[in-house]
Amino acid sequence: MIKLIVFDLDGTLAESKASLDDEMSVLLHDLLGVAKTAVISGGNWPQFEKQLLYNLPHDERLINLSLLPTCGTKFYRYTENWEKIYSEDFTVDEKKKIIDSLRKALDAAGFKAEKIWGEVIEDRGSQITFSALGQQAPLEDKNKWDYDFSKRKKIKAILDTFIPEFSVRLGGTTSIDVTKPGIDKGYGIRKLRDFLGISLKEMIFIGDALFAGGNDYPAKEAGVVCVPVQGPSETKRVIQAIIACLDCG
Numbered sequence: 541m542i543k544l545i546v547f548d549l550d551g552t553l554a555e556s557k558a559s560l561d562d563e564m565s566v567l568l569h570d571l572l573g574v575a576k577t578a579v580i581s582g583g584n585w586p587q588f589e590k591q592l593l594y595n596l597p598h599d600e601r602l603i604n605l606s607l608l609p610t611c612g613t614k615f616y617r618y619t620e621n622w623e624k625i626y627s628e629d630f631t632v633d634e635k636k637k638i639i640d641s642l643r644k645a646l647d648a649a650g651f652k653a654e655k656i657w658g659e660v661i662e663d664r665g666s667q668i669t670f671s672a673l674g675q676q677a678p679l680e681d682k683n684k685w686d687y688d689f690s691k692r693k694k695i696k697a698i699l700d701t702f703i704p705e706f707s708v709r710l711g712g713t714t715s716i717d718v719t720k721p722g723i724d725k726g727y728g729i730r731k732l733r734d735f736l737g738i739s740l741k742e743m744i745f746i747g748d749a750l751f752a753g754g755n756d757y758p759a760k761e762a763g764v765v766c767v768p769v770q771g772p773s774e775t776k777r778v779i780q781a782i783i784a785c786l787d788c789g
Contacts, residue, residue, distance in 0.1 A: 548747035550712045560595045572601040572658035580608040582711040583665040612728020613666035639700035672714040682713040709755035726758030
């Protein structure tokens with residue numbers, strides 16, 4: 541029996557940096573009525589508020605929702621308000637080393653964006669995120685930049701040699717996420733297991749970056765049944781099937 545449905549956010553529940561559309565909001569609300577649900581994403585808490593919570597009904601069903609920003613390095617649960625359970629933050633020295641190493645890796649890879657929109661390297665406390673075209677880049681440009689992940693795989697391969705003591709993952713459409721070693725979506729999955737008392741065999745993870753090196757891949761490595769999707773449209777069909785199965789059960 542499946543007791544917990546876990547989602548990625550960007551590229552899975554919503555388009556990159558966009559809010560849930562109306563259909564997804566209704567489906568996710570329906571799912572919360574029949575099953576515990578969690579969302580793990582590379583985005584920070586403000587992005588969760590904007591993308592996920594803004595267009596989701598604010599009612600008693602939120603008790604069934606767990607939120608894990610920055611690839612599971614933070615954990616929020618809802619009672620009467622959203623409460624932070626933990627945050628695995630970097631030290632000042634760790635942040636400096638990661639940011640300096642990122643810049644060196646970009647130079648070594650020969651990366652230079654023709655145009656950027658907003659912040660390229662963002663300090664999210666428990667995660668450092670590189671966004672190739674900037675945090676506010678238009679979705680159309682982001683989708684074109686690295687559709688086959690080849691550019692970021694090249695940067696990641698170089699960055700891994702500079703900071704082998706940290707975890708480096710590809711996320712979103714143009715991002716590279718750096719977290720503490722062993723703290724990734726697999727770590728978040730295990731935290732969900734411990735806090736909710738739900739075994740890994742009773743979970744399903746749904747995401748768009750379940751390939752080796754993708755920031756959803758640690759969920760697969762953790763031993764959870766995973767469903768790869770290629771965008772919110774596919775995710776909607778998966779949610780509909782899950783709700784139908786749970787209703788029949």
